[in-house]
Amino acid sequence: MDLNDAVLTCAVNMQWTNSVGVTGRKLAYKTATLRLVRNDLRELFVEVTPEKLKPLKFKLKDLMVHKKFMAEGKATFNFKAESCTMYLSNAPPGTLMFFLRTIFIKMNGKEGAQPDDATLQKKLREHLMSGKPSSFEDVSPVTTAEMILARKKTGLLSKGSTTTPSPQASKKRRFEELREERDKGGLPAAKKLYQSTTDDSLKLSEEQMEVLRACTSGKNVFFTGSAGTGKSFLLRRIISALPPDGTVATASTGVAACLIGGTTLHAFAGIGGGDASMQRCLDLASRPMSAQTWRKCKRLIIDEISMVDGQFFEKIEAVARHIRRNDRPFGGIQLILCGDFLQLPPVIKSDFGAAPSSTPQQRFCFQSSAWETCIQCVYELKQVHRQSDPEFVKILNHLRIGHVNDTITTRLAATSKQKIEGNGILATQLCSHTNDANSINESKLENLQGDKVLFKADDSDASMTKQMDQQVQAPSQLYLKVNAQVMLLKNINIANGLVNGARGVVVRIDKDNLPVVRFKNNQEYVCRHEKWIIKTATGGILTRRQVPLKLAWAFSIHKSQGLTLDCVEMSLSKVFEAGQAYVALSRAKSLQSIRILDFDAKQVWANPQVLQFYKGFRRKLMDTTMIPLGPKNKDKKPGEGKSATSALAKLKKSLMNKPLVSIS
Numbered sequence: 001m002d003l004n005d006a007v008l009t010c011a012v013n014m015q016w017t018n019s020v021g022v023t024g025r026k027l028a029y030k031t032a033t034l035r036l037v038r039n040d041l042r043e044l045f046v047e048v049t050p051e052k053l054k055p056l057k058f059k060l061k062d063l064m065v066h067k068k069f070m071a072e073g074k075a076t077f078n079f080k081a082e083s084c085t086m087y088l089s090n091a092p093p094g095t096l097m098f099f100l101r102t103i104f105i106k107m108n109g110k111e112g113a114q115p116d117d118a119t120l121q122k123k124l125r126e127h128l129m130s131g132k133p134s135s136f137e138d139v140s141p142v143t144t145a146e147m148i149l150a151r152k153k154t155g156l157l158s159k160g161s162t163t164t165p166s167p168q169a170s171k172k173r174r175f176e177e178l179r180e181e182r183d184k185g186g187l188p189a190a191k192k193l194y195q196s197t198t199d200d201s202l203k204l205s206e207e208q209m210e211v212l213r214a215c216t217s218g219k220n221v222f223f224t225g226s227a228g229t230g231k232s233f234l235l236r237r238i239i240s241a242l243p244p245d246g247t248v249a250t251a252s253t254g255v256a257a258c259l260i261g262g263t264t265l266h267a268f269a270g271i272g273g274g275d276a277s278m279q280r281c282l283d284l285a286s287r288p289m290s291a292q293t294w295r296k297c298k299r300l301i302i303d304e305i306s307m308v309d310g311q312f313f314e315k316i317e318a319v320a321r322h323i324r325r326n327d328r329p330f331g332g333i334q335l336i337l338c339g340d341f342l343q344l345p346p347v348i349k350s351d352f353g354a355a356p357s358s359t360p361q362q363r364f365c366f367q368s369s370a371w372e373t374c375i376q377c378v379y380e381l382k383q384v385h386r387q388s389d390p391e392f393v394k395i396l397n398h399l400r401i402g403h404v405n406d407t408i409t410t411r412l413a414a415t416s417k418q419k420i421e422g423n424g425i426l427a428t429q430l431c432s433h434t435n436d437a438n439s440i441n442e443s444k445l446e447n448l449q450g451d452k453v454l455f456k457a458d459d460s461d462a463s464m465t466k467q468m469d470q471q472v473q474a475p476s477q478l479y480l481k482v483n484a485q486v487m488l489l490k491n492i493n494i495a496n497g498l499v500n501g502a503r504g505v506v507v508r509i510d511k512d513n514l515p516v517v518r519f520k521n522n523q524e525y526v527c528r529h530e531k532w533i534i535k536t537a538t539g540g541i542l543t544r545r546q547v548p549l550k551l552a553w554a555f556s557i558h559k560s561q562g563l564t565l566d567c568v569e570m571s572l573s574k575v576f577e578a579g580q581a582y583v584a585l586s587r588a589k590s591l592q593s594i595r596i597l598d599f600d601a602k603q604v605w606a607n608p609q610v611l612q613f614y615k616g617f618r619r620k621l622m623d624t625t626m627i628p629l630g631p632k633n634k635d636k637k638p639g640e641g642k643s644a645t646s647a648l649a650k651l652k653k654s655l656m657n658k659p660l661v662s663i664s
């Protein structure tokens, strides 16, 4: 936590009421900065400074805070003593959360923080006598001691709307909170009160902070890094540090979009699959709903950019300029792109029987002319967070660029005999083809004894269930049986290993009809319903409540991109894409939690065009000038990994000499 947690910039509306409740003065500011300050008497105030205007100060006494819509960047302050209600909106949700948390802790975290009236009167008199002008200073950063004290003073807080303990909290609610507190590992109430997800407690690394700063300063940014360097984690922080109005979070796949609480790029763009002619795409995007979303968009965020088709990217860039009547790249929209081109490439439609949507020369976004004109800053994250074992990180770095030597082959082949199962939990099979994964899950469930129990999702809009199925990992209909192999789909408690991707087995269905799952670390957890929130293309919000589980005997590698999994088994004999083997292997956290049945160096290869791109990219990182990409090679076919041309081998060698991820 730092001093900036006491500063917030957003839209502010204020309204005063008189003694009989009639609304009097009203003020509205599109942009104002709120700052927590103290006066000479150590009293706390919120100072509101509208752009180019004098600040107003509100004493933090008898304050009610309504924070139900904090995730949407909204909150309401009710200053009872001053009969003023202050509505905050368009606040970066993450900044708002920390701001409210700081208020909460500062109001409750100091012995005598709220001096009694007699003491204040005395101090005030002394101050007036001294003749000094009043002065205000920023509050000091929150200390751990203040946090602990705030928790002690307030006890378990209601999830309701006030910053002081709610005496009206019903017994039932209090019981639920106690249970939740216990299940989630007893986070301090002060912390929990303003925490939207459990990974909010993790700190950004310095390299991640640098990217965040570039994004919040309005630059067009592309950041990359190998699997597990925290790209999506950082993206979530970036989104929460930006004002919600005009910020559109998207990803190339539904699973990735859900991980950052956004929508798919295709759903946002409004040009279908983008296969139609340019003119037709412009017409499609000019339909009122679609045009409105394009016009409102100020910042477009795209995760898993490696899977966005180059021609599609070029088309949406032209669409943006056309609809917004603005000739600047992407019609002036700020772009924040992230992904790893050495992971899965865009799906070629011809794989599924349709005509290919792009020529091999324009398969990737970076091959489109739009890329060069749009991207201002590039960054490469180097610190791997998913894996901590340096040997595994090193092996993955080699696989990423399609480099396999005998040592790596021997080490990976040795995993085929590993016992990675424990506590009745089988390994998840990663399949190269989706149909294989689906049929494994179905038949394994059928073969189990006992009755199937159906868990039906509760969707906020039943007519959108199909769309939600594509984006939310939790299925609308989940059939489970005792002994079913499952995966947890939410971070419940990071410290206790109840994290998104944790593997378990259903041990019983409890009396409340909830599945009880035993996880690999032997913990049993009653899987209560959790909520998923996704944004629609038009900025609306859809929610799904469901138990946070999914059948996990098998997944496809494509569906696993972006995930962290424990306990995985794979047969890579049928891989058909560059980077596919790397994606499969890099889902695991350690070499001990992986079993590769038939490892062969031929299963691992990197796309030469991508290698070339990264070579230029590294140069660009060094001298930060735009360098045209090198000659475009033809796509390489599966199995060519070993018989690489000498030019390609040279390229790999140069990349190995300066590894894309430094290995400590």
Ligand SMILES: Nc1ncnc2c1ncn2[C@@H]1O[C@H](COP(=O)(O)OP(=O)(O)OP(=O)(O)O)[C@@H](O)[C@H]1O
Pocket (backbone or CB within 6 Å): 199, 202, 203, 204, 205, 208, 225, 226, 227, 228, 229, 230, 231, 232, 233, 234, 340, 385, 386, 561, 562, 563, 564
């Ligand atoms: N600064 C950090 N401190 C601690 N853990 C972190 C940090 N950044 C990321 N992580 C953790 O590392 C893991 C991998 O992060 P994430 O999924 O964002 O990586 P990624 O780069 O998006 O990977 P992929 O390329 O596979 O999508 C997550 O469990 C995340 O919580």
Ligand SMILES: [Mg+2]
Pocket (backbone or CB within 6 Å): 231, 232, 233, 562
């Ligand atoms: Mg990711």
